[in-house]
Amino acid sequence: MSGEPLVILLVEDNPDHAELVKRNLEDFRVANTIYHVEDGEAALVYLRECGTYASKSKFIRPDLILLDLRLPRIDGLEVLKQIKSDAKLQSIPVVILTSSDAERDMAMAYEYHANSYITKPVDFDNLANLLKDLGYYWLAWNKRPW
Amino acid sequence: MGYLNKINSVNAVRRIVAAILISIVVNELVTTMLLRSFPGHSGVVETLLDGLLLFLSSFPIIFIFVYRPLKHFVKVVEEEKEKITLSESDLRQSDQMLKIVLENFPGVVFWKDRELKYGGANQGFAGMFGHSRASDIAGKTDYDLMSDVQAADKFRAVDSEVMNSGIPKLNVLEQVKAVGGRVIWFDTNKIPLRDEEGNVIGVLGVSLDVTERLKEEEKLRETSQYLDKLFRNANAPIITWDPSLLITRFNDAFEELSGYQYGEVIGKNLDILFPDKHKEVSIDIIKKTGSGNNLKTVEIMIQRKDGELRSVIWNTANVLADDGVTIAATIAQGQDITDQKDAEEALREQNDLLVLLLKYSPVNIFIKEVSTKENRVLNVSDNFHELTGIPSAQMIGKTMHELFPSDFADMIVVDDWTIFTNGNVLNIEETLNGRIYNTIKFPFILGDKKIIGGFSIDITERKKAVTQIEETVKKLELSKEELRQKNTELEQFTYTVSHDLKSPLITIKGYSGGLLRDLSNGRHDRFESDLKRIAVAADKMTSLLENLLELSRIGRIVNPPTKFSMGELTHDVISLLSGPITKCNANIVVQEGLPDIYADRTRMHEVIQNLVENALKFTGERPEPTIEIGLRKNGVSNQIFFIRDNGKGIDPRYHETVFGLFNKLDASTEGTGIGLALVRRIIEVHGGRIWVESEGINRGTTFCFTLQTNEQNGKEQ
Missing domain, CATH: 3.30.450.20 (PAS domain)
Known part of the structure; x- marks a missing residue:
């Protein structure tokens, strides 16, 4: 376990789901900080260091982005596409965390260079385990240059 | 003919003169004279008489020339006849009379004795040989008279022959060279002269100059030949x-x-x-x-x-x-005229064919004579009465204006003349009395007539069938497109449903699982909020399911369209929403005189309600929220209804996505995001279109929609 502070950007329009994710990740002490935005547009604004989040005293580049696909305004795939085509952002791992298990969504996500695609399990324990493993994998075990 | 008549009249004269000569001259004078010339030879008189008669009757043409002098002569003779008695004492007078006859006789008369010496001749004969008096001839021979010995021999030979044989030689054609070299043709009769015993004692020659006659005859022959040639050729x-x-x-x-x-x-x-x-x-x-x-x-x-x-x-x-x-x-x-008749026959056969064609043709055939101003029917097929209501036979000779409505006739006349002048075949569609005809016209010239011929086929039924087929194809295309659209919609629907319905389930399961864990850990602080989350998610699930059912009903269940006032409907909606409106303190403006429309009233109520609720939702934060409902007229058939608010507006990027199923621009707002999807569905089912107009954030939003408001389209729904 690294001693570095780990930052996750959670893009999730459903506040209940966001809360579930946050709780599980916190319970396992995987992430130091979780930033949550509710739509695609807000996510892109955050990532481009402007808008409402830019004024915050402490802008932190996320180490991992958890991205829902079905989002108001700009949907997840579009957000993914823009991140992966932005030289400054494309190195951030993006994990698609969605309730959709449609093949089309999966195929599109990988085409837009998603680093991982995970469907939200309906069962609570599965969700908890998944998020724990996810945290460990990306934030503790996965080696990164920064 | 004239010539022949002349001959005939001469013939007639010939007989008269001959009779006179016989009765008067010959009987009396000549007899006396001859008796004196040949004393003691009374038989000579008869012979002379015969010779003269024979002679005269053989020269018909000459008599025309001798008739007059003879007539005169006869008159003289008749006068003299009175004076003449049978007394020998008058012989002297008779001698004179003979002289007169001989002198006036137009021909030549001579007589020779057996020695071929001339006994005498008339003045004509003497003159021919250059002697002034007839008496000079007596005692001369032919050798004395003509230098041409051969010619003289010839004459003498004939004379001798007559005397030797005792048989007259008649119509001997002789050529005599007269004094001065003139050649004269004579037709000569030579008669032997006999004494009482019948012995030939001499020869009498009576000749007529036929030189002119021969010429005439030659001319006549030539003319005859010419006429004959003409006739033959x-x-x-x-x-x-x-x-x-x-x-x-x-x-x-x-x-x-x-x-x-x-x-x-x-x-x-x-x-x-x-x-x-x-x-x-x-x-x-x-x-x-x-x-x-x-x-x-x-x-x-x-x-x-x-x-x-x-x-x-x-x-x-x-x-x-x-x-x-x-x-x-x-x-x-x-x-x-056999060939002509054959051609006529062929023509008649063709005409018979044409008549049959015109009688039984299923196509309307017409032949017209055209001019700049009016055309006349020359012939039409029997079935043409179907077009004009006039029996075909009665149409012949009629003008276009006598047969057709004036404007139609005007068009025909102009068309026909144009074809005639540019020589092109015209293939057009014409409409007459509600029937459509395909007409082909072509120009030609018949003698001095300018003709337009043509065929018309009633294609009304065919066109109808084609139109029907086209419409069917169009409908099929439309339903194909509709099907494709529905398919896409269904796919989208399934996807949306699987995602959006799963969402509350995840919440419910997630929090209930969390509650269980908290329970075992003895942690109770989140119980209430988590249970609330579960309840809300269940509610959300319920409303989603209801909305989905509602959406699926639209398009399947359509109430019959009725005519109603859009204004009334709008006011119904406003009174229904009076609660929220009051709460927002919104100002609602409804345009006066909204038209009657023909639609499913219940559904239209939903449309207006949704749009007004939507507007209220996004104008709530404005200081003076205002919602306008009205009609933007864009032509008679194109009525655009609008609902405008002065709310937060919609970024042009989202003008299309707002209508997506469960799409929400703001996750924090109420509702499932089905409202606009529902509205669009209803409008489209009514054959209309809906769209958003907004100049951007905080500039207000206008939802516009059209409807097929006429009765017919309404019924088709």
Whole structure:
């Protein structure tokens, strides 16, 4: 376990789901900080260091982005596409965390260079385990240059 | 003819004069004179008489020239006759009379004795040889009179022959060279003179100068030959026959026409030319010419020698005899019209075909004579009465304006003249009395007539069928498109449903699992909020399911369209929403005079309600929220209804996505995001279109939609 502070950007329009994710990740002490935005547009604004989040005293580049696909305004795939085509952002791992298990969504996500695609399990324990493993994998075990 | 008549009258005169000469001159004077000249030879008188008579009757033409002097002479003789008695004492007077006769006789008279010495001659004879007095001739021989010995021998030989044989030689053509070299042709009769015993004692020569006559005869022969040539070589077949219908002449052209040679038909009955079947009838017709009529272009068929039948047009003329009444001959000219008749026959056959065509044609056929201003029907097919209501036969000669409505006739006349002048075939569709015709017209010239011919086919049914097929195809295309759209919609729907319905489930399961874990860990602080989350998610699930059912109903269940006022409907919605409106303190403006529309009223109510609720939702934060509902008229059939708010507006990027199923621009707002999807569905089911107009954030939003408001479209739903 690294001693570095780990930052996750959670893009999730459903506040209940966001809360579930946050709780599980916190319970396992995987992430130091979780930033949550509710739509695609807000996510892109955050990532481009402007808008409402830019004024915050402490802008932190996320180490991992958890991205829902079905989002108001700009949907997840579009957000993914823009991140992966932005030289400054494309190195951030993006994990698609969605309730959709449609093949089309999966195929599109990988085409837009998603680093991982995970469907939200309906069962609570599965969700908890998944998020724990996810945290460990990306934030503790996965080696990164920064 | 004139010439012939002349001959005939001369002949008549000839007889009279001969009679006079016989009765008067010869009987009395000449006898006396001759008796004196040949004393003791009384038989000579009779011989002379015969000779003269014979002589005179053989010179018809000459008598015209001698008639007058003779007449005069006869008169003198008659006067003298009174004075003459049979007394010998008057002989002297008679001698004088003979002299007068001889002197005035237009011919030449001479007589020789057996020794061929001239006993005497008349003045004419003497003058011919340069002697002034007749008496100078007596005692001379031919050698004395003419230098040409051979000629003299010839004369003498004949004279001797007559005397030796005792037989007169009549009409001997002799040539005499007169004084001065003039050549005279004589027609001479030489008669032996006898004494009482019958012994030849001399010869009498009576000659007439026929030089002129020969010339005339030559001329006549030439003329005759010329006429004959003309007749034979004439292009037209010419034939003549006599009153007994025997063929007398037949020219080359007639040979060609009939195939008979001249020699084969001359003298034959005319009926040789006619086919057996028609012989009697044809001859009967020909015989009519015998009663003085001429055939004028009468058709009588002839049968050629080779058996072929030819149609011939005959023209005849009668040649009358001297009396001007009797028919001497008939001349006829024939014209072979067989080829013409064959052509006529062919033409008639074609015409018969045309008549049949016009009678039974299923296509309307017309032939018109055209001009710049008006056209006339020359012929039409029998079925044309279906177009005009007038029997086809009665249409012939009628003008376009007599047959058709004025504007239609005007169009035809202009069309026809255009085709005629540019020479093109016209292929058009015309509408007459609600029927559609495909008409093909073409120009041509017939003699001096400008003609337009054409065909019209009633294609009304065909067009109807084509239109129906086209409509069916269009409908099929539409339903295909609709199907494709529905498919896409369904796919989207399934996807949306699987995602959006799963979402509350995740919440419910997630928090209930969390509650269980908290329970086992003895942690109770989140119980209440988590249970609330579970309840809300369940509610959300319920409303999603209800919305989905609602959406699926639209398009499947449609209430019959009714006519209602859009204004009334709008006011109903506003009173229904009076609660929220008051809560937002919103100002609602409804345009006056919104039209009546034809639609499913319940559904339209949902549309207006949704749009107004939507507007309220996004104007709540404005200081003076205002919602306007009205009609933007864009032409008669294109009515655009609008609902405008002065709320937060919509970024142009989301103008399309706002209508997506469960799409929400703001996750924090109420509702499932089905409202606009529902509205669009209803509008589209009504054949309309819906869209958003907004200049951007905080600039307000206008939802516009159109409807097919006319009754017919409403019914089709």
